[in-house]
Amino acid sequence: MLGIAAVLPDLDLLWRRTAGLPEVCIAVLDGPVDLTHPCLTGASLQCVDFLATGGCWTIPRSSHGTHVSSIIFGQPASGFQGISPGCSGIIIPIYKESVEGELLSCTQADLAKALAIAVEMGASVINVSGGELSANGELELCLREAIAAAAKEALIVAAAGNDGCACLHVPAAAPDVLAIGALSKSGQPLTRSNWGENYRQNGLLVPGDDIGVADPGGGYSSRTSTSSATAVASGIAALLCCLQLQHQGSIKTSLIREALLSSAKPCTGSEELQRCLAGKLDIEGAYRRLFSTNGGQRMAIEENRKEVITPLQETHDAPSAGVVQAGITASECSCGGQARQEPTRVFAIGTLGYDFGSEARRNSFMQAINVTSPPTAAELLVHFTSQPHAAAAIVWTLNLDTIPIYAIAPHGPFGADVYMRLREILTEQGKEGLWVSLAGITAGKARLMSGQEVTAVFPDLRGLYSWSTDALLSAFKKPDNPAVRDQVHNFLERIYSELRNPGVRPQDRARNFAATNAYQVHRIFQDAIRDKLELDEIGVERSPYCHPESDCWDVKLAFFDPVRRLERARKVYRFTVDVSDTVPTTIGSVRSWSIY
Secondary structure, three states: OEOHHHHOOOHHHHHOOOOOOOOOEEEEEEOOOOOOOHHHOOOOEEEOOHHHOOOOOOOOOOOHHHHHHHHHHOOHHHOOOOOOOOOEEEEEEOOOEOOOOOEOOOOHHHHHHHHHHHHHOOOOEEEEOOOEEEOOOOOOHHHHHHHHHHOOOOEEEEEOOOOOOEOEEEOOOOOOOEEEEEEOOOOOEOOOOOEOOOHHHHEEEEEOOOEEEEOOOOOEEEEOOHHHHHHHHHHHHHHHHHHHHHHHOOOOHHHHHHHHHHOOEOOOOHHHHHHOOOOEOOHHHHHHHHHOOOOHHHHHHHHHHOOOOOOOOOOOOOOOOOEEEOOEEOOOEOOOOOEOOOOOEEEEEEEEEEEOOOHHHHHHHHHHHOOOOOOOHHHHHHHHHHOHHHHHHOEEEEEEOOEEEEEEOOOOOOHHHHHHHHHHHHHHHHHOOOEEEEEEEEEEEEEOOOOOEEEEEEEOHHHOEEEOHHHHHHOOOOOOOHHHHHHHHHHHHHHHHHOOOOOOOHHHHHHHHHHHOHHHHHHHHHHHHHOOOEEEEEEEEEOOOOOOOOOEEEEEEEEEOOOOOOOOOEEEEEEEEEOOOOOOEEEEEEEEEEEO
8 A cells, every 4th residue: 555645756746835725625426434534533524415325424334435535635643644634525425325335326317416516515626436337428418517517616526437448437528527547556557447539638647556545444445446546636636726726816627627637748658548548647747837827926936945834734714604594604705715706596496395403403393392303394384373483493495306405594574475485385395296496696505404504595585486297287277188288297397307407507597497487388389299299308598689688598499200200300499588687587489490
């Protein structure tokens, strides 16, 4: 087993300046992690109990997540120092464990949700030491869009895979991801490390042979894999983020990605060239590309002085947190150290949930309601009837599946009306499955009982709807053709499930609003069914026509003839949604044309 410094002799170039800053977050999307391991004691880590994997509160039977986390966050005081021990971390266990301790695969949709959570929690680097074999590197739409959105805020680092062939893994094959292959101790591409044409554009070879790792339960061992190499790369990228923040005041992960790829050392030898990605990691080369010109004379002076900064010598006090409402704290800056310039609009679709925020708050409700276990929704609603003010003492949440993504924070002169509406929705949700739309602006963070922090949203009552799919379809005055109802039902379920998203990007807000505007969608499907067409694609693109100072997007529904797919033209319907307000609105009428 080799220490990190022995594998990466150039690492000292970065460690002389920083061993990490708490303002820089690294999200680890992997298996459960043993957070009690001595090498992680003292690390600034949060854990999200993602998909109820239980990966935050128990010592796992599997070891992969602990291996990866220790390479990144291992603390110097333990005698096992990781790459960036001073950075803060977000542990998101995306894999459940089997009874035998094997990690179970997650879906691309699950990975997409985890990426969105990592970005919401302020990650600058996202480590994915896993993947799925893919014949052509194509991703499902939900993951493709999640990567595109996350890559604007963070550097996604993913393993190229250990199949030892010219074969692709997703998400590593995605062009916005930094794909990582593994180098042996001799500096050659590891035999097990995958390669391929996609990786020649976005891939980097990083030492991954005999890397020291921590094992669950307190022990240590070594591993050889692209997973280990990916963790090494994520730690180095995080240190470069820290240097950007120190000397330039902000983090631009796109520049770090470009510097790592463009500075990569070329491979030699015919066999090595075949297995080479864009090249081999060159820490010094990436450092100089980032700071030799942009860092100015100050960086050159530091280099000449050879000033040494002891790892973790500097301390950085977190900004004071002010209470916004019901346990919700204002956030002056994200974990990446970049101040929020203005609130973000949200229009999301999910289900309504609630959280007590703390054990003390949960226990107070148990005493007030006189129950011996956490009160159910029905018990809370009865309590709110006599004590309506108590509705402000819980954290109301909007959930995607079972994962809270937003805390709903009623405020202002109509806050009481919002609480009343939330109680109505919770009552209705108990009788039948409901979808809920949330329109509003972001307003700091809320901490849940699990320790997870979610973005708080000041809701706009105009956009707080609830409905069931069947009830929405039954609202039409004319009797429906069963085929039309089925197609509209499938469209709505596709928006709610397959294309689910946090509703922050304008195109996502437009798509989500389309799912609440069943009247226009119903007319489109009436026309399509009459022509014996079926839905193929749901797309969103910026509209060429818009009012001044508005933000307009065209939702496009493309249909095809399932019988004469090649002989008959596809038909496209388009309607425009303006998302410049917190509650979107449609503009104009539906247009249609054929594509030959």
